[in-house]
Amino acid sequence: MRWKTLDLQGWGRTSSGACQAARPERVAEAVAALADADDTGILAHGAGTSYGDVAINPGGRVLLTRRLNRLLAFDPATGEVVAEAGVTIRDLLRVFLPRGFLIPVSPGTAFVTLGGAVANDVHGKNHEGAGSFCTHVRWLDLLLPSGEIVRTGPDQRPELFQATAGGVGLTGVILAVCLRLKPVSSNGVVVTERRIPDMDGFLAALEQVEVGAYSVGWIDALSGGGALGRGVLQVGRPATGPVPVPPRRDRSLPVDLPGFVLNPLTVAAFNALYWRRVPAAGRERVLAYETFSYPLDAILQWNRLYGAAGFHQFQCVVPAAGGPAALRRLLEETSRARAASFLAVLKRLGDGRAGFLSFPRAGYTLAMDFPHRAGTLALLARLERVVREHGGRVYLAKDSALSPEGFAEMYPEADRFRAVLAEVDPAGRMTSALARRLKLRRAA
Numbered sequence: 001m002r003w004k005t006l007d008l009q010g011w012g013r014t015s016s017g018a019c020q021a022a023r024p025e026r027v028a029e030a031v032a033a034l035a036d037a038d039d040t041g042i043l044a045h046g047a048g049t050s051y052g053d054v055a056i057n058p059g060g061r062v063l064l065t066r067r068l069n070r071l072l073a074f075d076p077a078t079g080e081v082v083a084e085a086g087v088t089i090r091d092l093l094r095v096f097l098p099r100g101f102l103i104p105v106s107p108g109t110a111f112v113t114l115g116g117a118v119a120n121d122v123h124g125k126n127h128e129g130a131g132s133f134c135t136h137v138r139w140l141d142l143l144l145p146s147g148e149i150v151r152t153g154p155d156q157r158p159e160l161f162q163a164t165a166g167g168v169g170l171t172g173v174i175l176a177v178c179l180r181l182k183p184v185s186s187n188g189v190v191v192t193e194r195r196i197p198d199m200d201g202f203l204a205a206l207e208q209v210e211v212g213a214y215s216v217g218w219i220d221a222l223s224g225g226g227a228l229g230r231g232v233l234q235v236g237r238p239a240t241g242p243v244p245v246p247p248r249r250d251r252s253l254p255v256d257l258p259g260f261v262l263n264p265l266t267v268a269a270f271n272a273l274y275w276r277r278v279p280a281a282g283r284e285r286v287l288a289y290e291t292f293s294y295p296l297d298a299i300l301q302w303n304r305l306y307g308a309a310g311f312h313q314f315q316c317v318v319p320a321a322g323g324p325a326a327l328r329r330l331l332e333e334t335s336r337a338r339a340a341s342f343l344a345v346l347k348r349l350g351d352g353r354a355g356f357l358s359f360p361r362a363g364y365t366l367a368m369d370f371p372h373r374a375g376t377l378a379l380l381a382r383l384e385r386v387v388r389e390h391g392g393r394v395y396l397a398k399d400s401a402l403s404p405e406g407f408a409e410m411y412p413e414a415d416r417f418r419a420v421l422a423e424v425d426p427a428g429r430m431t432s433a434l435a436r437r438l439k440l441r442r443a444a
């Protein structure tokens with residue numbers, strides 16, 4: 001296997017480092033690359049759309065999985081597809097949506113690989129009804145650090161499955177995924193949008209959305225006072241019949257925007273525009289599934305908006321009881337710091353999760369972007385404190401700043417995860433910057 005030095009970054013571009021990278025095209029090459037790993041450790045890297053340091057291994061090795069991207073089998077009677085781990089959600093939608101099958105759970109970008117979706121047990125805008133991604137996985141083929149390939153699922157070596165679903169790549173390299181797709185009668189979504197004036201209004205409106213719909217709140221995290229938590233609520237429900245898909249024009253941001261362009265004034269102006277874009281009486285549109293689900297995918301490399309210094313995304317979930325108070329404090333801290341960028345995202349989550357380190361739990365999840373500036377890390381530490389005080393947790397897929405003590409408090413099943421790692425990887429060959437930062441291998 002050829003190894004090449006590559007500077008890998010998280011999507012937020014604040015976490016980065018030189019790694020020795022190999023790009024296997026076949027399973028045998030992945031097996032050989034893993035066998036070749038030295039004591040600097042190794043990690044699989046999918047599409048690199050995790051924001052922080054979960055997918056990088058500076059000073060060590062990474063296995064780039066994007067060329068392990070074959071579709072292996074499909075059963076139209078059950079909707080079960082078997083695909084290599086480097087296949088993306090976008091690949092699956094292109095092939096299967098025209099045939100009446102939809103991905104049951106998707107994050108807000110279609111560029112993610114199946115391996116990445118499993119390793120973070122990702123969630124979508126339908127989490128309350130649909131659960132997390134891995135609750136739709138029947139089995140995985142996993143290349144263990146020992147070089148052995150095993151099949152694991154909810155009914156086969158379940159502890160290994162629970163450690164791999166949301167296990168941030170530390171149990172081995174996922175080679176193939178068997179996923180149940182969802183039969184649908186339309187490729188479209190009926191989307192209703194309405195303005196919501198404040199936090200209480202938002203929570204009440206989210207409460208009224210039926211389980212099974214897609215729902216997401218876009219919040220202006222700069223507004224405070226009586227307008228704290230104002231924003232736009234989008235709800236999507238299945239359309240009937242075919243919906244035209246607008247031709248894709250991949251635009252990309254060719255350069256880093258200078259850091260000063262994004263300041264509280266320009267961001268406030270953007271947020272106000274977003275709010276006014278929706279008529280006061282609300283509106284309803286029928287959109288193709290991709291248009292509704294992946295607004296940010298329309299601009300490739302949009303992360304350059306934040307300039308060369310990059311940005312952090314903070315995503316947490318807080319339990320429903322006490323949730324409103326926690327959300328208010330998080331937004332107050334953010335609004336006071338005048339640090340947020342663009343819109344924050346608010347969603348309800350249910351209990352559906354598959355792994356020991358899976359993020360979702362019933363409650364509210366809030367995600368906010370912060371350009372990396374003086375004071376940003378101190379703000380993130382304050383937000384972590386609020387989340388800890390309210391019994392919530394921070395999402396590892398987005399994280400670059402959580403403390404090991406915070407992790408230990410937020411992820412009570414971490415010891416069950418560690419017990420599986422001790423069994424399948426006693427020498428600690430699989431590792432990442434996040435694993436080292438949060439001391440995932442031993443208790444804090």
Ligand SMILES: Cc1cc2nc3c(=O)[nH]c(=O)nc-3n(C[C@H](O)[C@H](O)[C@H](O)COP(=O)(O)OP(=O)(O)OC[C@H]3O[C@@H](n4cnc5c(N)ncnc54)[C@H](O)[C@@H]3O)c2cc1C
Binds near residue numbers: 086108167
């Ligand atoms: C615009 C945008 C919107 C997003 N919206 C959401 C959202 O709504 N919900 C949500 O949950 N997430 C969301 N995310 C985060 C993203 O979905 C997750 O970080 C996802 O896991 C990334 O997949 P990836 O292929 O890019 O994996 P990477 O980021 O490359 O890697 C992620 C993790 O997966 C591991 N991994 C990757 N491939 C394998 C493999 N073959 N075997 C073992 N481990 C592997 C890596 O080691 C790493 O730990 C969003 C990200 C962006 C940029």
